[in-house]
Amino acid sequence: MHALSIRKLTKTYGNGVEALKGIDLDVEQGDFFALLGPNGAGKTTTIGIITSLVNKTSGTVAVFENDIDRDIGAAKSCIGIVPQEINFNQFESVETILVNQAGFYGIPRQVARERTERYLKQLQLWEKRRAIARSLSGGMKRRLMIARALVHEPRLLILDEPTAGVDIEIRRTMWEFLRETNERGVTIILTTHYLEEAETLCRNVAIIDKGRIIEHDKMSNVLRKLQTETFVLNLREALPIAPSLPGFGVTLVDARTLEIEVSNGHNLNDIFVRLAAQGVDVVSMRNKVNRLEEQFMRLVGRSGSQAGNAGAQS
């Protein structure tokens, strides 16, 4: 069953901006799905339409087979949303925000209180339950929104930039929590600018750019399509010039740092053997950029140039 099924979805805003130009998207039940794209690509508009915060222009959206035009109530009951911007009442207590949110979904107060305790404890906010929301730190506010999205126990959790502005320690704690949530059977759709986050957590990915889906595949397939990767090598001894490595693109960034571009199918051992033969001792190595980031930049860049060509022809 599809947790989410979108067909020919378009959105044109009142000012004439075409945010979505007929997107099709399927997310399987139980998936951990990344919806990626540059700023202004249409991610938040898509999420807004799914959660009924934005009116669509045309197309269909179904959440667990509940069409939002025919049974919006059933569709909404399945969704929990963590928006990009803070949108809780900053003057209410943490506990009140969760209990009220459960109430809006028809959950009796006693059950709502039990769930509030459970989720606040899981997200390390229980000690802050009586605090006024505006007194929380940025990371706590993000976690509060995750707890609020889960309090009615949705089948589909949508997170729009959930870790923006959150330090790395809390981010990793949140990753762990989201992984456990997904393992319990909740389908998760994640948008993020931290592509490492998407690569680490998500099994499937769609990339949206200028209102169109330009990639929709398994994460592993998307990464496999990457033709080249750039590695950064830190050297023990300083070099006056870049060593000769025919078949590889080599750049000496500074005396002790080499960048080597490696095509798919090349053996990394070969590089080390050839460097060792030239007396170059490698201390450490890392990817120059995250692999998904590299593929993302290629896809978005290509989409931009195709749009440019199409524009030039029209």
Next chain:
Amino acid sequence: MNASLGQPASRSRTDWIGFQTIVLREFNRILRIWGQTLLPPAVTATLYFIIFGSLIGSRIGRMGGYDYMQYIAPGLIMMSVITNSYGNVVSSFFGARFGKHIEEILVSPLPNWLVVIGYVTGGIVRGLLVGLTVTIVALCFTHLVVSNVALIIAAVLITSIVFSLGGFINAVFAKNFDHISWFPTFILTPMTYLGGVFYSITLLPSWAQTLSHANPILYMVNSFRYGFLGVSDVDVRLAFAIMIAFALALFGLAVYLMEKGIGLRD
């Protein structure tokens, strides 16, 4: 974890809980900011009764067969109900839009008509609490005659509904805080003062009497006053028909605005 795996609650039951949640949240808000919601109307009413009732009223003499203080008491109670029902919904709903926490309700499965009723009930609660407060203040200054309790309750309830809906619609269209004070300042307050709170329109020249009949607040104040004193400047049946028509029309408009997402959804 999955809610749908458990025993599904009926839609009417979940809607009822959602409605209760909105009303309870509004009630808690009214109590939390009591210094802005409950206290000022009591102070204002006290000043009105001292100035218009005791000081000036004693020189005016009788009106409609009653002391001036007795005559204006129902009007003053109704005026506070009107302004507070309106003010509660307009500030709460616009505040929720401004702070974006209205999205908590918009993403929930609560039907739009129930969201409107929830906020309107919040307005009624504040209107009645303030009305009760002003009634207690009035009893400190004068003796209130009660002619028909059912009419009093009906008039105050329908009036409160009408102005709560008005506040809701104002909040939907408002783009900033100026927009939520514009209507009460330039429309609502003049209409209330010219709606027979302080006088019988029989004191006005005939053209002004005719013009006054175009003011819906005249019907609300007079039907309420009729419930207390048994005197009215208008036909009470016509007054109730007009009030009910206003309530239905404004409710329809408020639900329509919610359905279309005007001011709420892009």
